[in-house]
Amino acid sequence: RVPLYLAHQAWGRNDHASALTILEVAERQFSRCVPLKAETALNLAAIGDVRRALEAVAPFRSLCPVFGDHETLTRIGRCLKDRADQSWQDSHEKGITPDREVIRQLYQAAYDAYRQAYEINQDYFPGINAATLALLSGQPQTVVEELTHSVDQRCERADTSGDDRYWIFA
Numbered sequence: 001r002v003p004l005y006l007a008h009q010a011w012g013r014n015d016h017a018s019a020l021t022i023l024e025v026a027e028r029q030f031s032r033c034v035p036l037k038a039e040t041a042l043n044l045a046a047i048g049d050v051r052r053a054l055e056a057v058a059p060f061r062s063l064c065p066v067f068g069d070h071e072t073l074t075r076i077g078r079c080l081k082d083r084a085d086q087s088w089q090d091s092h093e094k095g096i097t098p099d100r101e102v103i104r105q106l107y108q109a110a111y112d113a114y115r116q117a118y119e120i121n122q123d124y125f126p127g128i129n130a131a132t133l134a135l136l137s138g139q140p141q142t143v144v145e146e147l148t149h150s151v152d153q154r155c156e157r158a159d160t161s162g163d164d165r166y167w168i169f170a
Contacts, residue, residue: 007039011046019043034060038075045079048086053079061113070117074126077113080106081133107137115147124158127151128170 003026010019023040030036037056044053057076064073084106091098111133117126131147155168 004035004039007043011039011043014046016043016047034069034072038072041079042075045082050079050083065116065120068120070121070123070126073113073117073120074129077110077117077126077129080110080113081129084110104137107133111137111139122154124151124154124168127154
């Protein structure tokens with residue numbers, strides 16, 4: 001767990017090169033460790049290499065519900081959401097019209113991953129992301145409202161004294 005902790009700390013500081021170095025060394029010894037692959041995906045997505053990020057975790061996606069692995073699903077969702085957001089940003093910076101359909105598809109895929117994570121753990125963190133991405137990806141209004149209501153109920157019962165307050169108020 002030490003390499004995973006150190007890599008996540010580096011990710012939090014936006015020091016993705018250090019995080020990826022730590023993870024690369026750890027993966028040589030633990031090549032089948034899903035949390036290391038998920039952390040690698042998060043850092044690869046952060047540097048814009050979404051293709052490699054998704055390749056790192058794709059083999060595990062179908063097993064996430066079997067093992068209750070909501071964390072890997074949220075990492076996949078994050079990678080896809082970040083890529084869609086980056087596409088919007090790149091278009092804006094270049095002064096070109098964004099490819100809205102590609103961006104919608106990325107948001108749709110991110111929604112699917114966050115929704116699946118929410119179905120596993122019923123936690124407001126993936127739920128809030130799923131609800132937001134449902135709206136961004138053009139899900140039917142009934143889906144958006146159902147999900148929003150479900151997450152709202154979870155937040156009403158949540159403990160607001162810890163670090164999770166941000167998500168509860170989001």
